[in-house]
Amino acid sequence: MTDMEEIDFSKLDGLAAVVVQDDMTSDVLMVGFMNQEAYTNTLETGLVTFYSRSRNKQWVKGESSGHTLQVVSLRTDCDRDAIVVRVQANGPGVCHEGYQSCFFRLRVGNEWITTEQQTFSPQDIYGGAK
Amino acid sequence: MTDMEEIDFSKLDGLAAVVVQDDMTSDVLMVGFMNQEAYTNTLETGLVTFYSRSRNKQWVKGESSGHTLQVVSLRTDCDRDAIVVRVQANGPGVCHEGYQSCFFRLRVGNEWITTEQQTFSPQDIYGGAK
Numbered sequence: 688m689t690d691m692e693e694i695d696f697s698k699l700d701g702l703a704a705v706v707v708q709d710d711m712t713s714d715v716l717m718v719g720f721m722n723q724e725a726y727t728n729t730l731e732t733g734l735v736t737f738y739s740r741s742r743n744k745q746w747v748k749g750e751s752s753g754h755t756l757q758v759v760s761l762r763t764d765c766d767r768d769a770i771v772v773r774v775q776a777n778g779p780g781v782c783h784e785g786y787q788s789c790f791f792r793l794r795v796g797n798e799w800i801t802t803e804q805q806t807f808s809p810q811d812i813y814g815g816a817k
Numbered sequence: 818m819t820d821m822e823e824i825d826f827s828k829l830d831g832l833a834a835v836v837v838q839d840d841m842t843s844d845v846l847m848v849g850f851m852n853q854e855a856y857t858n859t860l861e862t863g864l865v866t867f868y869s870r871s872r873n874k875q876w877v878k879g880e881s882s883g884h885t886l887q888v889v890s891l892r893t894d895c896d897r898d899a900i901v902v903r904v905q906a907n908g909p910g911v912c913h914e915g916y917q918s919c920f921f922r923l924r925v926g927n928e929w930i931t932t933e934q935q936t937f938s939p940q941d942i943y944g945g946a947k
Contacts, residue, residue, distance in 0.1 A: 698870065704834050704848050713843035715892075718834050718899040740828065762845075763929060764919035765912050769848040771920050782895050789894035790901050799893060 695768045696723055702738060703768055707781070709788075710759040710773040716781045717789040719748075721770065733758045735772055752812045754778030779806040783813060825898045826853055832868060833898055837911070839918075840889040840903040846911045847919040849878070851900065863888045865902055882942045884908030909936040913943060 694703050702720040709716055719737040721729065725745040728736040735748045735756035749755030756774040763770050780787040784805075791803035824833050832850040839846055849867040851859065855875040858866040865878045865886035879885030886904040893900050910917040914935075921933035 706836050706845055706848060708845060715836055715838060715845070715901045717894065718836060718901075761924040762920040763922050763924070764847065765914045765916070765921070766919075767922075767929075769919075771845045771848075784895045786895070789896075789899075790892040791895070792893050792897075794891040794893070799897075 693767065694721075694723075694726060694763060694770065695766065696726075698766075698768045702740075703770055705735075705737065706769070706771045707735060707756060708771055708773050710775055714788050715790055716756075716774070716776060716787070726770075729758060729761075729772070735774060748781070749777065752778065754781055754812075756781065783809055785809040785812075823897065824851075824853075824856060824893060824900065825896065826856075828896075828898045832870075833900055835865075835867065836899070836901045837865060837886060838901055838903050840905055844918050845920055846886075846904070846906060846917070856900075859888060859902070860891075865904060878911070879907065882908065884911060884942075886911065913939055915939040915942075 696703055701722050705719050705721050707716045720740065722738040725736040725738045728745060735758060736745055737748060738745050747755065755777045757777065759773040759775055761770060761772050782789040782791065785807050786803050787806045791801055792799040793802045826833055831852050835849050835851050837846045850870065852868040855866040855868045858875060865888060866875055867878060868875050877885065885907045887907065889903040889905055891900060891902050912919040912921065915937050916933050917936045921931055922929040923932045
């Protein structure tokens with residue numbers, strides 16, 4: 688692999704921004720970050736793996752909920768510092784608040800309005816933890 | 818506006834990650850960052866405005882190329898630290914390398930392959946500058 692083909696993790700202190708897009712609907716499900724380790728793990732396992740800034744470690748999305756994200760395709764941008772991963776989402780949703788997509792709030796006028804319906808009970812899945 | 822309704826710029830040193838999605842095709846066109854000022858300017862003008870980390874200032878996307886991005890809708894996520902903006906893209910493309918989307922590279926095997934065609938000449942539009 689040449690340098691030209693690598694992801695550039697240098698601009699965001701070792702991270703790249705990752706957009707997760709549902710391969711069926713093209714909805715953006717969530718935005719996260721990968722470091723080199725999480726990126727490599729994603730490639731090797733075919734399951735989207737993020738780096739958690741708050742917990743300071745990599746985590747396979749869905750490792751606790753079972754709502755994993757299977758990689759369908761990966762794209763990177765001109766600067767190679769961001770990734771779009773199209774996925775097949777396992778389970779009813781990716782959001783720890785019980786929604787299919789984390790982007791369940793739409794700006795209407797001067798307010799953010801919840802426009803989506805919950806697809807699962809976060810209490811049942813996460814037992815109160817995220 | 819209550820605190821609940823604000824964007825949280827604290828997690829990324831004053832920035833929020835912004836996904837730009839074409840409202841017609843749902844393609845992700847680019848990923849950028851906004852600070853509070855760029856976000857406010859986006860709301861007020863209806864034109865997507867980013868914060869440039871390299872130039873350390875806000876910039877209206879398309880201010881030099883004319884390829885501006887008109888806001889169709891804004892969504893934020895559960896943590897209110899990321900934004901998806903659906904846009905009507907003016908002009909043939911958003912990428913400074915001459916492509917409709919910055920995500921013109923697809924991962925195939927162990928390589929990044931350019932799968933898109935250029936839609937304009939970056940030399941003509943930017944005159945060599947980004």
